[in-house]
Amino acid sequence: MISFLMRRTIPRCRAYSSQTTSELTKVEVNEKTGVAVVTLNRPPVNGLNVAALRSLEKVIGDLETNKCKGLILSSSSKNIFCAGLDLTEIYKPDQEKLKSLWTAFQDLWIKLYGASFPTTAALNGHAIAGGCVLALSCDYRVMVPNSSIGLNETELGISPTAWIIASMQNVLSKRSVELALLQGRIYKTNQALEIGLIDEIANDKDETIKKCEEFIAKYSRVQSLAFSLTKRELRGKAISELTSNRQGDLQFFVDSINNPSVQKFLEKYLQSLKSKKN
């Protein structure tokens, strides 16, 4: 459990106190503001396996319980926010593990997209596929230059499910969503800003966090209850639709991943990632 004991006399430089809940997700809470920096920590690329997804979900649940004032999602990697689901878990998958992976991803999305406090993504690097979904689930996105963000699902031969589309529709124009999803496009930082996939560009990781803090500070005069009820009104439909069709959504993902052409693509894709270094 994350402790939220505030000591208002703490000097600014010591304001963030480390409260590690797991090696996979580090949590630091600013004792002055109640804002938490939550850092994904699964090197090398923050690939999302079941443990990483569950760890982040638990942290968000704890922040919810402790009436957190805002969340800044960041990464311990130098140039990668998150490379999405762990591809090694979806290539030649163990069927039970595959189901657990998607169920954990659904659970995490429900908590993050529906969080009752302001949420931001401090994108210190690439945010691909599932990494982009995490960013889209937040209320605000700040990214460093020369990074990539997007949902490359058509490359894999699967289509994103309704709640992933809803997360993107929440941020982009209808036209941009169509182009982004149908083309499976990955955007560079400046292109992402142009279409509204991110909200701001920052020079480096520290500045991404500072800009996220500034965004969250704008809510200091907003009543927490009004904030959470309004957010629920805005996002509740997409969440209810998933909640009432979790099994169907799971089956769609499992069938898509088990499709032989998807597995064949994944084999080549993983090889191409490995051979980049040679």
Ligand SMILES: CCCCCCCCCCC/C=C/C(=O)SCCNC(=O)CCNC(=O)[C@H](O)C(C)(C)COP(=O)(O)OP(=O)(O)OC[C@H]1O[C@@H](n2cnc3c(N)ncnc32)[C@H](O)[C@@H]1OP(=O)(O)O
């Ligand atoms: C093609 C899949 C598209 C799915 C889209 C679905 C859209 C709906 C979303 C919901 C479902 C979500 C699904 C997913 O998230 S699937 C994961 C898709 N992710 C990717 O396609 C990203 C792949 N990675 C990269 O493009 C690059 O690694 C990246 C730009 C992120 C970083 O490049 P960099 O050059 O800095 O690093 P390397 O490529 O050398 O990677 C370092 C090592 O990490 C391994 N790696 C990379 N990504 C993953 C991953 N997602 N899972 C597991 N492992 C990964 C890579 O192979 C390197 O390993 P080695 O050091 O052993 O060589």
